[in-house]
Amino acid sequence: AAVTDWYDNVYMPVVEALRRENMLEDFPGHTEGDLYFWIIEHAHYVREETGQPISSWEVARDYARRFGRAPGNLWQRFRRRLMALLLPSHLEPGPPAGTWRSERLNEEAPLVLFRDILVTLTGAETGWLALSQAAEIARREGGTLRGLHVMREDSTEARARGQAILDEFAFRCDAIGVPHSAKLVVGDVAEEIVDRARWADLVVINQRREHGQVVERLGTIFQEVAAHAARPVLAVPGIRSGCIHRVMLAFDGSPEAREGLHLLCHMLDKWGVSAVVLTVATSNGAQQILDEAVTFVRECQGHEVTARLESGPVAETIIRVLGEENADLLVMGSYRHPPLLKAVLGSMVDQVLREASFPVLISR
Template sequence: MNQYLESYSAAINEFHRARNQAQLKVLLARLKGEPTDLLDFEEVRKRLKAQGMIERGIKQIPLNAIVGSLGRYHDFTRDFLPKQDHIKDRWARVRLAFTGLSGIPPIEVYQIGEVYFVKDGNHRVSVARQLGATHIQAYVTEVKTRIPLTPDINPESLIIKEEYLEFLEKTRLDFRYPEIDLSVSVAGQYRILLEHIEVHRYYMGIEQKREVHLEEAAADWYENYYLPIVKRISELGILRSYPNRTPTDLYLFMSEHRAELEKRLGWELRTEKAILALMDKAQNNLLERFQDFFEKIDTHLFGGKFSGGPPVGEWRHRTIAVASPSALIQDILVPIDGEEGGWFAVQQARKVAERENASLRAIHVLENHLSEPETNHLQENFENILQDSSIPHDLVILKGDIADTICDRSRYIDLVVMNVRYPPGPQPLDRLVSGFRELVQRCPRPILATPQVVSPLTRGLLAFNGSPKAQEALFLSVYFAKKWSISLTVLSVDEKESQAQKYLNIARKQLTYRQVTAEYVRRTGSVSEAILSTASAYGSDFIIVGGYGYAPLIQVLRGSVVDELLRSSPIPILICR
């Protein structure tokens, strides 16, 4: 008898230790705003509209997958620490049974998905967890629902599951796609998904000239819109930058961010560009933070004159990641100043857009407000140039710094086409104050700089010196040769003929590998003069070059071949970075 009392007293002490643990955990959870309660099985069953039960017999089940109880959910915390003093006698006797000769019978549980709810045996679960057990024997009754549960379920996520069920009841997507998973991590998102489907349904009805049922529209939206986007997000590894988020979360996040960007930009954003914008928000490493920090200092102190722009090849890597290899240029940005000579850039951009089946996005940046007649005149001239074309186009008039605005908006397009009316001057001070030099230095996209001509863009001259930016120019030369069937001449200029020949051999090897034929020219002397004379001799109608090769400050002081070409070339220059 004394031995039993001693064992019982020890069990009571264990209960009090567990009870103290429970109080501490509840307090800490309240401070963090985290739930600690067990889930009520009846509430869960009703919310998920249980469809039937199946007896599964005795199983070993993981204790950490038990998340709720039938009737006793107020007596224990989520990890089954005792919350009520009145259960200590029952708890102590169960504790003694664990070490007694008779042992303990299996508990009884309901199973929904991957989680369990105790029907009988709450105290046994509590004691087993205190003793460090990981599994326990249980009679399992499986409860059938359309929405499975996982061990991380909590009251908030239960609301989300209920909303998911309502969504599936309306769309019946789970009947057509049994493995579908549109789980989200925030309540209220399924209402937005339904709005997306309703919009999709509306346009399906217009296109097919008939009434489209919601279930049909949902299936079409899922297969042809949702899945391709989520697949691309997954392939690009964007999910890794958003821990604890689901693919559907990122689909909705991208859609919201896309709408915000479209409102700010004034034009529709392609899905590919919206995915890239999502990548931009995801990429937030330390190096990029430092780069952004120094660019802000440069903008504040020097007006952005010494910003080096994005890394070499960024546009190529980003574009290849989301675009078709046969359609790299989908959107073209054309800044227009409203002057007579400035409209050549729009005409040149039209040439490119027609070849690429691209959209043309024009902007007019001003410091002061335009009068209504001036705005109408600008819009009228723009429309006149494109009146007999099927090219999608927009003209947005906005206020701000010209270079900042162009660089910002160019992040969402593939090519900038600009008229060269004020090229960088020959002196350091001229280059320092040159807005065009700043754009070439900072712009994250290739720039087609055009004088007051419209070139057919059929004969390209690639100036190649083996530098990283020249490699980018070579990449686009290959693209134009394959896609546009342009004739290509490759020029290398160096004081040493052997070095020039080395560069030509590099270009020849890469072009031959890609089955592109070209003429190869080696020159010495002034680089800019050699480029212009070769272009004239071979009948080239545009030049393809890499961007500035020096750091911004050195480039301002020393000048650049690119600057010399901008001042002297009678044909367009494609500047690549």
């Protein structure tokens, strides 16, 4: 009976994940049994590193990405190493739009988007506002908050401070009543967040402010994470924001903005919010772009949304309309230009974030 139970509930779920991902093609000359034992070992490593349970199919996919010999995986590893040699990390290109849905959602996943929410912890007072916003989403989704504090150097003082931050995080989560876990790690802050984001569904970062302005506007930790994490990123302003009742999607027809449509449909269906879809006219096809978005939402969940077609400077128009519509959350696509070009030209996303007094969910 014990062997049968192990076979049905432990061994076969992993093997089924291998078959779904066609992983034997990545490891020619090996059997499903070989891969099973390798992946179990990899799963133990991942769970020790993250402090959270990881599904069999996610571990299998990560193992293939890291070690598989299929041409696609070999090329991606070579490309990442080459980029690391040629470009600073903040100028490397990010993942393609939609990566987060293909990596984290499958037909067996529960009907939630944000099961695991990665919350970056700094210990700053404004940073706890981001925790409050993350907790609201966790309650709506039945999700778990995964706290992360990154030490730039490993020292007794840094570890003591880091542990104090994790203790405060646990205390606040218990008081709010949301499930939680936390990790203390050493390394480059942005790189650690991006690396651990692949085991999350949402990354929450506080936008620190000084005298009303976002600090370190170019090359910040936030911008590196938003450009390179293959997950939606929630930027929370360093001021208190209320509950989310009305959501506005800034839609320009880009692949990144189309990912925002999936987020908006989920919020309409599961959160009970109302919504606005805004398109700022920058071309003759703006009305068609807006109509496409509204039609998608109606066909997806049958919900009605307010449609706004406006003209003017894009960032200023987004902020103006959000105020007029009394929206509590802005959803918009991530950076469209490659990071090197963005560094020269600037970004509309950055322009909005500089002025935002509301949370901004950046879809990937």
